[in-house]
Amino acid sequence: MNAIRTAQAGSLESQDILITIDPGKKDSGIIIDLDSPSKVQYGKQILEEIESIVTSMDISDVKIKAVDKGALGFTIKARTEVALQRACRKDDE
Template identity: 40%
Template structure:
């Protein structure tokens, strides 16, 4: 699946995540800012790569601003951003 336009999902509320995705041409580039970076930063980055792979996205720049969201929430926000970014 190809990301053809910039798309966003989520909010900056506590316990949510704000995900921005845009087209890229050199694989997956992931930027993360998280209030739980120290405790869950690596696991969130792994999750992002996993979700994008599951969606079949090979090239994209993704920025996640995490306000302490549970894993299921981050997964849903990334999937929503991908759906919006793939265009119709």
Template identity: 50%
Template sequence: MVQLLRPAQAGTLESNDIMITVAPGEAGGGVVIELDSLVMAQYGAVIRQTLADTVAVQGIADVYIKAVDRGALDCTIRARMLAALARAGVISEGVIV
């Protein structure tokens, strides 16, 4: 499994966007997601699943994710997650799956 090298962030707090911060997690701690969303009641579970799936596809086991959502679409959530992981040194832009 891949490990994060450093904390990183991607996104904004503008409407229809999401700010994602990633940091190395404790060994064996798994994927920990802290989510704050304007649409938590309607889409909180879907947002969490999108974040978890994106991390899993990249082979990352232990990571802390803080996401502040302002109504982002799934494609934006995935893009911001991948950008944060790339900035953390986990994936290079040419290897994104």
């Protein structure tokens, strides 16, 4: 499955994360850009969480922009799943 449109989920409110999905170029793989005030401390964990979700949904060739404002793991998972579902959904679904 691949992203066919740009989609977002989340917000820039405190303790949330804004996930933006863009279709990637063919064979570009999973590209994640993380912006977070706690990137030094938790960046690797956030990136692994997002990549794990993308992989579990069998999605490839996608660009993800994540703007974290202190979101917990379950919030990151929920926002990522919803954004990916929106990006992969066809208009007739």
